[in-house]
Amino acid sequence: MGDTAAKTALFDQFARVGKALASGKRLELLDLLAQGERTVDALARAAGLGLTTASAHLQTLKQANLVATRRDGTKIYYRLAGADIAALYAMVRAVASDHIPDVGIARAAYLGPDTDEVTRDELLARVREGGATVLDVRPAEEYAAGHIPGALSIPLDELQDRLAELPADQEIVAYCRGAYCVLAHDAVRLLTTHGHHARRLTDGMLEWRLSDLPVAT
Amino acid sequence: MGDTAAKTALFDQFARVGKALASGKRLELLDLLAQGERTVDALARAAGLGLTTASAHLQTLKQANLVATRRDGTKIYYRLAGADIAALYAMVRAVASDHIPDVGIARAAYLGPDTDEVTRDELLARVREGGATVLDVRPAEEYAAGHIPGALSIPLDELQDRLAELPADQEIVAYCRGAYCVLAHDAVRLLTTHGHHARRLTDGMLEWRLSDLPVAT
DNA sequence: ATACTCCTCCAATCATCTATGGAGTAGTGT
DNA sequence: ACACTACTCCATAGATGATTGGAGGAGTAT
Numbered sequence: 001m002g003d004t005a006a007k008t009a010l011f012d013q014f015a016r017v018g019k020a021l022a023s024g025k026r027l028e029l030l031d032l033l034a035q036g037e038r039t040v041d042a043l044a045r046a047a048g049l050g051l052t053t054a055s056a057h058l059q060t061l062k063q064a065n066l067v068a069t070r071r072d073g074t075k076i077y078y079r080l081a082g083a084d085i086a087a088l089y090a091m092v093r094a095v096a097s098d099h100i101p102d103v104g105i106a107r108a109a110y111l112g113p114d115t116d117e118v119t120r121d122e123l124l125a126r127v128r129e130g131g132a133t134v135l136d137v138r139p140a141e142e143y144a145a146g147h148i149p150g151a152l153s154i155p156l157d158e159l160q161d162r163l164a165e166l167p168a169d170q171e172i173v174a175y176c177r178g179a180y181c182v183l184a185h186d187a188v189r190l191l192t193t194h195g196h197h198a199r200r201l202t203d204g205m206l207e208w209r210l211s212d213l214p215v216a217t
Numbered sequence: 218m219g220d221t222a223a224k225t226a227l228f229d230q231f232a233r234v235g236k237a238l239a240s241g242k243r244l245e246l247l248d249l250l251a252q253g254e255r256t257v258d259a260l261a262r263a264a265g266l267g268l269t270t271a272s273a274h275l276q277t278l279k280q281a282n283l284v285a286t287r288r289d290g291t292k293i294y295y296r297l298a299g300a301d302i303a304a305l306y307a308m309v310r311a312v313a314s315d316h317i318p319d320v321g322i323a324r325a326a327y328l329g330p331d332t333d334e335v336t337r338d339e340l341l342a343r344v345r346e347g348g349a350t351v352l353d354v355r356p357a358e359e360y361a362a363g364h365i366p367g368a369l370s371i372p373l374d375e376l377q378d379r380l381a382e383l384p385a386d387q388e389i390v391a392y393c394r395g396a397y398c399v400l401a402h403d404a405v406r407l408l409t410t411h412g413h414h415a416r417r418l419t420d421g422m423l424e425w426r427l428s429d430l431p432v433a434t
Numbered sequence: 435a436t437a438c439t440c441c442t443c444c445a446a447t448c449a450t451c452t453a454t455g456g457a458g459t460a461g462t463g464t
Numbered sequence: 465a466c467a468c469t470a471c472t473c474c475a476t477a478g479a480t481g482a483t484t485g486g487a488g489g490a491g492t493a494t
Binding site: 021027066088092095096107109180 | 231233242282315316326
Binding site: 019025050060 | 451452453454455456460461462
């Protein structure tokens with residue numbers, strides 16, 4: 001006990017988690033998995049990866065036990081190994097955001113011009129008094145895997161064609177995956193150009209779940 | 218906005234934090250830094266690294282802005298860039314511990330036979346009623362950088378020679394850096410063989426600080 | 435100035451990681 | 465049995481990271 005080799009071995013075990021977080025592509029995969037389970041194929045396409053590359057990254061995550069799998073026929077569904085994995089991912093992002101100035105630059109470049117935002121508390125208050133329509137602009141399968149109670153689902157790529165489904169006189173609060181998801185930003189810009197009063201939730205489903213707020217399925 | 222290159226760039230920024238956590242040696246350095254600031258030389262010796270290797274690892278941590286530096290004469294002191302870095306490090310350990318079975322094995326191999334433990338709440342209660350001596354067995358400079366109020370400082374390597382300073386009839390609660398620190402384990406074993414009634418705090422100074430409990434200096 | 439301490443930077447080597455195409459495996463459908 | 469789907473495993477090349485010794489820079493002491 002207390003010897004250097006054993007200490008190194010212990011910290012190398014901790015480092016398995018760090019190594020799993022040490023790739024932008026793997027963080028993208030965790031980001032997607034935080035929304036719900038997915039097949040390898042779906043993850044590869046959503047993250048812009050080759051099938052074998054995605055599979056290799058998922059194996060890396062699996063060997064660190066950050067994700068678990070389930071087989072259904074020929075498909076294999078990956079999911080996060082627990083809510084604490086989502087919390088860890090969120091914390092990595094928060095630390096990066098608070099300590100690395102480049103994160104703000106990269107965020108602005110990805111998300112585009114800032115749009116008006118609404119906090120979670122404000123959203124809850126607005127919904128309680130019936131003054132706002134909550135709009136989920138994520139892909140349908142992510143909405144199905146869990147969404148804010150009472151939210152309407154119109155994926156961003158269908159929004160242009162389904163504007164009629166939205167009330168013209170009520171404020172719309174759009175949300176998507178999380179604080180760094182582009183969908184709600186794009187949705188608010190699209191809705192605003194079509195005359196709607198639209199804002200976006202400051203963050204998204206990731207943070208909603210982590211706050212232990214009710215989730216509908 | 219919304220293009221793949223910008224998204225990749227953003228997630229690669231997040232990954233800078235992950236990459237910084239992707240080495241057991243760097244996690245050891247963070248573990249030491251969580252106790253207080255230190256020079257490169259002191260860190261290298263404490264972590265069993267060559268000076269240049271330690272310097273290189275510290276540069277990696279610095280480029281991710283997880284640590285900050287301060288110069289005093291010819292010495293350069295490294296410190297954590299904030300309390301959130303300690304919290305992130307603790308979370309990585311917690312996730313590893315909860316999801317990777319090998320962590321338990323490596324922990325047992327490093328810490329040796331389990332010793333009786335006391336929770337933080339229990340310790341606080343015992344101290345309030347004056348029924349226990351709290352003993353800090355970390356190196357003197359770590360005690361100086363912050364310790365549990367009322368704790369007595371006897372570094373582990375001096376404990377054998379300073380047993381007389383401890384009350385023979387009162388319980389002793391030893392603590393050190395954190396949940397994976399070997400010092401308190403060794404101290405309890407040493408004290409027990411010398412007839413003292415000794416237990417150890419479940420975790421240590423890292424978790425004490427993260428719980429926002431009072432810290433004396 | 436000169437010598438000294440403490441640390442960083444550089445260059446070279448070796449090890450590990452990433453991405454990819456091709457082969458192989460598990461399960462489904464006919 | 466056969467073809468098919470969905471995925472993993474393997475081999476490989478290129479990129480990135482770790483470790484080391486030696487040179488260099490920043491600050492202090494004389």
